[in-house]
Amino acid sequence: MKLLEILEESILVLKTNRMRTVLSVLGIIIGIGSVISLITLGEASQQSVKERIQSLGSNLITISPGGTQSGFLRGGPDDAKTLKYNDALEIEKSDRLTTVDKVAASYSSRAQISFQENNMNTNVIGITENYFSLRNIEIEYGVGITQKDIGTSSKVVVIGNGVIEELFTGKVNPIGQGIRIDGNSFKIIGITKSKGSEMVSSDNSVFIPLTTAQKVLYGIDHVTSILVSAKNEELIDPAMNQLGYLLLELHGIKNPEDADFSITSQEDLLETVSEITGTFTTLLTGIAAISLVVGGIGIMNIMLVTVTERTREIGIRKALGAKRKTITKQFLVESIVLTLTGGVLGLLLGIGVSLIITKTMGLPSVISITSISLAVGVSCLIGIIFGWYPAHRASKLQPIEALRYE
Amino acid sequence: MIPLIDVKGITKIYNGGEIATKALSDVSFEIEKGEFVAIVGPSGSGKSTLMHILGCLDIPTSGTYIINGRNVENMNDDELANIRNKEIGFVFQAYNLLSRTTSIKNVCLPMIYAGIPKTERYERAKKLLISVGLGNKLFNSPNQLSGGEKQRVAIARSMATEPSIILADEPTGNLASKQSMEIMDIFDELNIKGNTIILITHEENIAKRAKRIISIMDGKIVNDTGRLN
Numbered sequence: 001m002k003l004l005e006i007l008e009e010s011i012l013v014l015k016t017n018r019m020r021t022v023l024s025v026l027g028i029i030i031g032i033g034s035v036i037s038l039i040t041l042g043e044a045s046q047q048s049v050k051e052r053i054q055s056l057g058s059n060l061i062t063i064s065p066g067g068t069q070s071g072f073l074r075g076g077p078d079d080a081k082t083l084k085y086n087d088a089l090e091i092e093k094s095d096r097l098t099t100v101d102k103v104a105a106s107y108s109s110r111a112q113i114s115f116q117e118n119n120m121n122t123n124v125i126g127i128t129e130n131y132f133s134l135r136n137i138e139i140e141y142g143v144g145i146t147q148k149d150i151g152t153s154s155k156v157v158v159i160g161n162g163v164i165e166e167l168f169t170g171k172v173n174p175i176g177q178g179i180r181i182d183g184n185s186f187k188i189i190g191i192t193k194s195k196g197s198e199m200v201s202s203d204n205s206v207f208i209p210l211t212t213a214q215k216v217l218y219g220i221d222h223v224t225s226i227l228v229s230a231k232n233e234e235l236i237d238p239a240m241n242q243l244g245y246l247l248l249e250l251h252g253i254k255n256p257e258d259a260d261f262s263i264t265s266q267e268d269l270l271e272t273v274s275e276i277t278g279t280f281t282t283l284l285t286g287i288a289a290i291s292l293v294v295g296g297i298g299i300m301n302i303m304l305v306t307v308t309e310r311t312r313e314i315g316i317r318k319a320l321g322a323k324r325k326t327i328t329k330q331f332l333v334e335s336i337v338l339t340l341t342g343g344v345l346g347l348l349l350g351i352g353v354s355l356i357i358t359k360t361m362g363l364p365s366v367i368s369i370t371s372i373s374l375a376v377g378v379s380c381l382i383g384i385i386f387g388w389y390p391a392h393r394a395s396k397l398q399p400i401e402a403l404r405y406e
Numbered sequence: 407m408i409p410l411i412d413v414k415g416i417t418k419i420y421n422g423g424e425i426a427t428k429a430l431s432d433v434s435f436e437i438e439k440g441e442f443v444a445i446v447g448p449s450g451s452g453k454s455t456l457m458h459i460l461g462c463l464d465i466p467t468s469g470t471y472i473i474n475g476r477n478v479e480n481m482n483d484d485e486l487a488n489i490r491n492k493e494i495g496f497v498f499q500a501y502n503l504l505s506r507t508t509s510i511k512n513v514c515l516p517m518i519y520a521g522i523p524k525t526e527r528y529e530r531a532k533k534l535l536i537s538v539g540l541g542n543k544l545f546n547s548p549n550q551l552s553g554g555e556k557q558r559v560a561i562a563r564s565m566a567t568e569p570s571i572i573l574a575d576e577p578t579g580n581l582a583s584k585q586s587m588e589i590m591d592i593f594d595e596l597n598i599k600g601n602t603i604i605l606i607t608h609e610e611n612i613a614k615r616a617k618r619i620i621s622i623m624d625g626k627i628v629n630d631t632g633r634l635n
Contacts, residue, residue: 316502321491321519323484
């Protein structure tokens with residue numbers, strides 16, 4: 001008996017028992033629906049986190065002071081003073097770093113800043129020229145910090161968009177105004193463009209030349225981070241290696257395990273975050289999958305009822321020459337059609353629900369081929385697993401017994 | 407000439423619980439191609455058991471049964487299914503049509519299992535239904551048909567794979583006498599066309615329509631008229 005004919009027959013049977021069909025696949029619909037919407041939501045939130053991290057700067061490598069394996073006796077990375085501005089200059093100068101594009105150093109601390117009577121406590125970051133481009137920060141008004149400012153340790157400042165709201169009431173144009181940072185007077189030369197809802201926002205920071213921060217404000221010579229960009233995404237890992245060896249050499253360290261700095265890429269951060277959201281998604285999907293098992297048991301139950309109800313039909317078919325395999329196939333196809341119908345309806349439900357949620361939460365909605373094929377595959381699989389036993393039972397019926405059945 | 411049906415020393419014992427019941431004991435007979443045989447006997451005589459064995463729905467405890475040169479001894483379920491499909495056309499007392507589908511699809515069913523292509527199937531089914539006088543009821547479902555009509559669909563179905571024998575188990579048992587006679591007329595006609603028919607019945611006047619009567623009692627053949635001409 002051809003599969004297409006069996007299929008036709010199964011659909012006919014399921015159509016005649018429409019109400020029962022719908023009720024018995026409800027479990028599958030809900031199960032597949034929730035799995036699909038959870039996967040889609042998981043993917044959407046992962047996507048949005050990814051986008052946010054990438055907006056911090058692409059191909060970005062961060063070098064921080066202090067070793068990665070620093071125990072608490074060695075002090076946290078905040079206390080480490082092992083990275084100098086000179087390291088950044090050496091990286092920039094080196095011919096060996098073929099994979100590296102731009103380099104910037106920064107020293108960040110918190111300080112009191114004030115304009116007339118208004119004041120606030122915020123991040124004051126001493127930077128070099130490439131810092132803005134590496135961190136994807138754009139200047140909205142005025143100019144950025146240049147190499148010349150750094151050379152002369154000039155007292156100029158670029159302020160974040162958020163700072164304006166705090167310090168200026170909106171009546172004064174901040175460009176050209178003077179503000180005080182820890183008692184020193186600085187001239188505002190630029191304002192950064194708002195980056196909105198980012199994880200690490202630059203909106204409430206103020207930026208001054210690195211040398212000004214080191215010499216004028218704090219009297220130190222170390223930096224809190226060196227930012228480096230790789231020439232492209234593929235070169236991130238080689239760049240991290242080259243940077244590591246160069247710095248070990250510069251710091252006169254032989255064993256990489258004793259390194260007094262650590263190098264991380266944006267990708268590392270991305271991975272960590274992905275891992276966390278991934279775990280959550282898996283967990284929730286797992287819970288939803290339990291409902292699929294429950295749905296599957298419902299299918300098995302209804303198929304067993306069907307087999308009992310149609311005992312006589314099975315007897316007739318066997319008397320007319322149906323082989324065991326044919327009977328098995330017939331009932332298996334019926335249960336697969338049942339679960340597949342549930343799977344498709346569940347998929348539509350899941351897509352609908354996730355579209356509504358992503359829309360209201362402002363997440364990007366990604367409906368992946370993976371989730372579609374998952375819905376179809378899983379629902380078929382449930383049909384096979386939970387339909388097999390009833391189908392097997394039907395095929396085992398002896399024709400005489402089945403024909404006698406009333 | 408090799409007989410179409412060759413039954414040799416068939417015994418059937420049912421092991422129902424503690425007591426074993428002997429339904430058939432040492433039954434032997436032969437049926438030639440083209441015969442019209444009635445197997446008669448009161449209920450409990452073992453004629454249903456014999457019908458099941460002849461129809462390959464059941465296997466004997468001992469003895470051999472050869473149909474159209476094929477020994478069904480030691481055949482498995484699927485091989486028996488194949489014999490039922492190719493060699494035997496069943497007509498049951500309770501019609502046993504699939505109630506959801508049309509007459510024509512019911513007639514098609516054995517041909518589906520025989521692997522006959524769809525267009526040929528429908529053509530043949532249509533021809534068969536016309537030959538039993540149901541040309542105007544091809545697409546009616548069984549519950550729109552009278553008892554006599556249902557049995558005619560069943561006869562058309564039994565002919566579908568052109569089997570060696572037609573095995574009719576009390577085909578008129580559920581019918582009024584006028585309809586019974588119409589059904590028997592169809593069997594007569596089929597026999598005249600050369601089909602071998604085995605009729606199981608307990609009704610004397612129905613059995614009389616056959617050309618040979620095998621009487622069975624307590625699991626044994628008590629009388630065989632042989633071929634009457």
